[in-house]
Amino acid sequence: MAWIGVDLGTQSVRAVLVEATGEVLARAARPLTSRRGEVWHEQDPQEWITAVEQVLAEVASFGEVEGLAICSTSGTVLLTDLDGRPVSPALMYDDARAANFLPRIVAADPDRWGSAMQPTWALPKILWLDPAEDQLVAHSADVVAADLAGHPVATDTSHALKTGYDLVDVGERGSDAPGADGAAAPGGWPASAFERLGLPGHLLPQVVLPGTLIGTVSVAKAQVTGVPAGTPIVAGMTDGCAAQIAAGALTPGAWNSVLGTTLVLKGVTKDLITDPTGAVYSHRHPDGDGWLPGGASNTGAGALTTMLPGADLDALDRAATQLAGPVGATIYPLTKPGERFPFVAPEAAGFELGDVPDDLHRYVGVLQGVAFIERLAFEHLTKLGAEAPRSVALTGGAVRSEHWNQLRADVLGVPVELPEAADPAYGMAVLAASGGTSVAETARRMVRIGRVIEPRPSDRLTDLYGGFVAELDRRGYLR
Template sequence: MNYYLGIDFGTSGARGIAINQQQTVVVQVNYSFSNQINHNLGAYWQQALYSLLEQIPLVVRKQIKAIAINGTSSTVLLCNGAGNSIGESLLYNDDRGKLLIDKITNIAPVNHVVISATSSLAKLFWYQQQSFFQQAKYLLHQADWLGFLLHGKLGISDYHNALKLGYDVDNFCYPDWLQNLSFSELFPQVLAPGTPVGEVTPEICDRFSFPADCIVCTGTTDSIAAFLASGATQPGEAVTSLGSTLVLKLLSKKKVAASQYGIYSHRLGDLWLTGGASNTGGAVLKHFFSDRELQELSPQINPNPVSSLEYYPLLKPGERFPINNPNLAPKLSPRPDNDLEFLHGLLLSMARIEALGYGKLQELGATKLTQVYTAGGGAKNFSWEQIRHIYLQVPVIAAKNIQAAYGTALLALKAI
């Protein structure tokens, strides 16, 4: 039997999922991150990675043919020529680069995705001002560096992770305005996600009893891995994530970008994964209802009759997608005395915003919506699914799998 291993480094923990050739999960292992890590994140990730590998039963490990790893987008570190991490690793949401944004605005095209306090490029500009920068040989994303620990090759990334460094996915190169920077030699070489990089090193092979020809591939980011896991593969298919926020991703033949709405596209083979994130979502539901109340009340909602309540559910002012208005006020009134009616109004309003979001992506040129897979905490709400179907006018179904590690295991399977 051949197995394929996907490893997900997410925001709260790391997971590993091994699948067989039929894409069935054979093993799942987890590692929860401690809240108390404040130094040497690199060493901590290495420990997490090795712990995951050790938890996989030996009989499975011995038959793993390919491994791929995903990390959180824009989580980066510097390392020296020996691959040792230097200075601090910077997490996806670290915005210390905000004071250097002007430097990026001066060189990058207007509205480019790197013009953000948390982009990998902003982090690199921050690194440049640190004393340890002199020792740096490579800037790597979390997934690149973890891959290196297994295959031993430094300076290799994929074009999902490299998007927020400024890599040009249309032309498969770093644009001139990046190449002209004094530190451009630190940039990793960029390959397609899921490209075989090399076999596991002899040390890793011995330590974990992998087959000697086990291949390690380039990875992806956690949110793209979750999309891959959903089962969506065709242009027009989309995944709505009903988590704390409402995140839409639509697979399209045409690339779509509108940074004022926070919309950009990742390349996915010959297609484009386009999407946007609204500030409405489960966090607003959670503010008013416990998970248990949501579970008890939702089935009592009749999805068909339209409620007169038109909300824009937000916890604080400000929205970017599908309406770009940093001052947009939350609209949560009138609030009926009856909780069921209130919940009905909230679910309808979020369904309306979801439909507006897909409308916006299509208006900007994305392929026509044909089917929506649902992921996140709200995916288990059948009444909401029916309401959303009425607004979206296309089939709405649960995602095949919602685990990023599963999507990354598919990437490893397809690499062979």
């Protein structure tokens, strides 16, 4: 028996076939293209559909497929017709063209959205798209699942979060009817607020918990993909949550830190934590009995390519491992203007502390700056009531850097784990394999940790971190 996970990423579609032991039987990927402007970012949803058909056809023959789940970028949204077929471009997760709609959204429900809503979330973009009466709102994963099933499908609580879905209880359940298995998700669409925004409930998808059956592969798609007709399609999650499942960080005290172009932290709490600054938001635990708090920073490895254009980053990393200790330079690298986690500061700008005499110091200075933001993020989460990390599973492209992995363990002061297969597609295969049972237990059986890196104490790093935080405070970012 094996399960397929599909990840609709920004640059590619990826699929993985995983058996019950956690062994990867097959992988496939196809590239995606984007259209970008100064504040906008679009993709053609038909390209997703074609790419998913291709990757499924490539992996399906390597095992007996029992089910599949799909993840996609958080906040990506588009419109479909009443049959679930795309009728608009997809406005991607970082598309900020709808920023002018934010005051209108906050005015519709200040208590709900006064600090939580951000310009790149899905709800402002829906207002910009201005759906007609015969159109539906959908997220990336919804569109692909609908194409595989041959009909519109329910969305999940994870994708619905940035569309304005209330994960707790609004006392009014809007359009959120039971899902395919008859079980509605906790919470609901805030119908009154949506009415004030001119968005009637019938435009919005039904919402179910991740892992809920939402359809089966149609006969037509079985012929194209090789996935047997009738194969269950279960509701997925956003890519950050999918990576957290793949990392096995599904119990309090276990955290997942995804460091790619940007830095994203995800953890687990028993009770919902609230952040008055809006830097932290929480998804529901896929098992429905807890929460996944976290946030996404504008710092990350993406800054290395812009700050060191043309540099051999692998060579710099090898040189960094030969250093006797930390360098005296700390760089706060932002991949775009402003910061959103662990503090919200639209005016934030990057800066450098100490001497940066050469590329090696600049390289290590960036690594140290990101590690310091990571530590500050954990401190912020702990102050809000989250359990301090016992361990942190590191995922994302930055795990290729041996120096960075050790540095992050040293700065955080806890062991860091490197899972063998920690990509979002793998997480969706684990979710599909849970079959309505505990996702945490399924992950415990399937997720394999390849290596554990222990922290080394460093007074020098402690001093550098103190100076970094003091500079953030001096600039007014930590207000």
